Amino acid sequence: MSAVRPGAGSGDGPDPRLAAAALVGALAFVASYALQRLADAATEPPVGMVLSQATIPYFWRLGFAAVHAAGAAVAAGLLGPGRSHRLLVAAPWLVPTVVAPAALAMALVP
């Protein structure tokens, strides 16, 4: 009989912390990207003026979202196996709770 890690009693692979880190990282990317876009929309000049910018805000948002996702993933990876397991259990409702409003916001505020 192999040793059972806390939170891994259902046979969920070698370490649920890695999976939880991936889950949190993906959701953090989505949330960060949407929030950045909404913040940009609140402060940016009229549509035609955006073209005169030397940098491309879209790539900056992607880069910052990736950094935020990496940070959130590292933080989630520091959680104990029990909390990581609970995060994974919550994923079926946590994912749509984060993604649906973000996607809707991106449709309403392109």
Added chain:
Amino acid sequence: MVSTLLDGAFAYALLARMHGLFGFLGLALLLHPVVGLGRPGRPTRGARWAAGLAAALISGPVLLGWSLYPTYRQAVKPGLLRDALPVALAFETKEHLGAMCLALALGGAAVLFAAGAGPVGRRAARALFAAAFACGLGAGALGLGVAAVAHPGWARISAGPTTRR
């Protein structure tokens, strides 16, 4: 012929079509883990690799789209903003949803490989793949409509038919 192939508009149009075609192919592959991981029981090794492959294959068209974005912004977007503002805004929404799709698909594959042997990891990965598919479907639908308008020839087309003497 060579000068035509090297023409920026031709290259853009070709890569944009590849972006769309491979995007829909990747989207179809993304549906596989959404359906497959919904079945009870442990996902097979093949199912896990198929999910990883789907995430990898959706990355290609998204990265190709990112490589085209500066050209779009410089050569296509100004005309769209002037003559077809809803299309230009739909393009931006498509880009937002595409980025979300990629992050969620890669996250789903990572969850599946890290903890996917059991039901908890399988369900978590499936939720991410389903969200990725939904975002990708939205991006694909918008892209299909936008592609009919957003290309370097838009300015010439929007100017109306020309008469030849």
